[in-house]
Amino acid sequence: MALRGALRPPEASAVKESLAIASSFGLETIQNTAALAQTLEHYGEHVTSKELAMPTCNRCHCLLHHNEGRSIIHPGLQSIQTIIGESPYSYNHIYHVLDAADFPLSLVPQLQRRLDLLPQRSQNRRSKTCTFSHGRRAELSFIITRSDLLAPRKEQVDSLMPYLQEVLRDALGASGKDVRLGNVRCVSAKRGWWTKQLKEEIWERGGGGWMVGKVNVGKSNLFECIFPKGGQRKILTQLEGTSDQRWRQEMGSLRSQATIGAVKFPVDRSVNAEDSLLPPAQPETRFPIMPTVSHLPGTTASPIRIPFGNGRGELIDLPGLARGSLEDHVIESHRSHLVMRQRVKPEQSVIKPGQSLLIAGLIRITCTTPEVTILAYPFVPLSVHVTSTEKAIAIHTQTQTSGLPIIARPGAGQKMVSAGSFELRWDVTRQRAGPLTSSSAAALSTRVLPFVVYSTDILIEGCGWVELAAQVRKKDMESTGSGNEGPAVEIWSPNGDYIAARRPMNGWLLGGPNPASIGRTRPRRSMRGVKKSLKQKLRDSSS
Secondary structure: OOOOOOOOHHHHHHHHHHHHHHHHHHHHHHHHHHHHHHHHHOOOOOOOOOOOOOOOOHHHHHHHOOOOOOOOOOOOOHHHHHHHHOOOOOOOOOEEEEEEEOOOOOOOOOOHOOOOOOOOEEEEOOOOOOOOOEEEEEEEEEEEEEEHHHHOOOHHHHOOHHHHHHHHHHHHHHHHHOOOOOOEEEEEEEEEEHHHHHHHHHHHHHHEEEEOOEEOOOOOHHHHHHHHHHHHHHEEEEEEEOOOHHHHHHHHHHHOOOOOOOOOOOOOOHOOOOOOOOOOOOOOOOOOOOOOOOOOOOOOOOEEEEEEEEOOOOEEOOEEEOOOHHHHOOOOHHHHHEEEEEEOOOOOOOOOOOOOEEEOEEEEEOOOOOOOOOEEEEOHHHHHEEEEEHHHHHHOOOOOOOOOOOOOOOOOHEEEEEEEEEEOOOOOHHHHOOEEEEEOEEEOOOOOOOOEEEEEEEEEOEEEEEEEEEOOOOOOOHOOOOOOOEEEEEEEOOOOEEEEEEEEOOOOHEEEOOOOOOOOOOOOOHHHHHHHHHHHHHHHHHO
């Protein structure tokens, strides 16, 4: 059937019927389905997202509708390097996605060196920007996703950016000592924080945008929020309803004027061979199908390439690298509980001498410094309980039954090993002394206070963190000769893994809305002055 000009109603309905039939087949008809959709758009026909529903395999169907599925075999960093090396673009930008729940444990060590990326700009003001190397240019940016887990408001998360940069600098080690780290973005796909700005940056950069990170850090969810859909929609809106000949002329002129053509981002089509790890590019459509989003690890099985902007560039979601396997030690029905979906406002737990903090039967925290009381604030989606150390050891090693909610699978108690001793070595006296050091109150210096408050954040990979704080008298430190060393805790976990420490964020002080203050227009007036005035009046009247 020859199609000329605009489709007549019977012919348009026939193509739509063919589209529905093609969508009912297997994965091999995806290209045909997209081609039919483009045919309809070509001739001005509107296609709804329901009519354009792409076929899904059994694995994606179970992930979406039954919340179950098996994780893929996670690729290595060498495979990711090979995939990015096959990029058809001369300009590539790697977005290293990090999870805010256990930041910076999801950092891939030495990613820049192992992917042969150009070095980042140093703090020297005369340092040059990145240039082309071997005909290509690749830059690196860090994206901290799910930032709504750090603080309840966007302004508070923005104020944490200097802290996050310093923590990232510590995690990078010697390679991050002198870099600027101006390429760090803190976004939230759930709340829409800074996603619009990131989407505009991706559109302006063009070329190949690669989402790299470990499994279950939120790459696919972020992909849907930052994918630039607007540019192609504007182009199609302008060309809608035109004739076939004019449509070809307009599209040809747009391709010749596009910045990606052969000027800024030349494309080498010869890299897409049959043995290539990078799948062929799918045709650009008006309604692109986004990657499947699930809390189960290893959802993305292969690179997903979605073009945008009439050939301006592509955004590619890569399979996640291997992460800690803490879920292997958890009962299968409780594995979804390890993922923090919303910010936790924890209860303050007091760990006295001779006591330990038990987290869902998986993690045990015990203070090793005598006569020190530790305050714990667990930012984890699991149940916590403070009990005697003897009882905590028995429950943790599964030698004693208990009524506490335990999610560790049977036999995991034999694998509980010490993850090491962690010192509370950061001085947070100024932040935790309250009105004593506040500039609007006493404004005392920390040197004149008779105590010191030490703190640290204990990270649990893929789950969250526990903020620990302890107040120590300066006289006790002088008598024991410990100097500026803070108290220490010892932590037990499965195989001694999944635990790390970072400088404290003081997330407990960020807090959240106080339920008692909601609905109250003004604070209650103090009666202290009223009582004094009444007493003075009684004295005056008696005299």
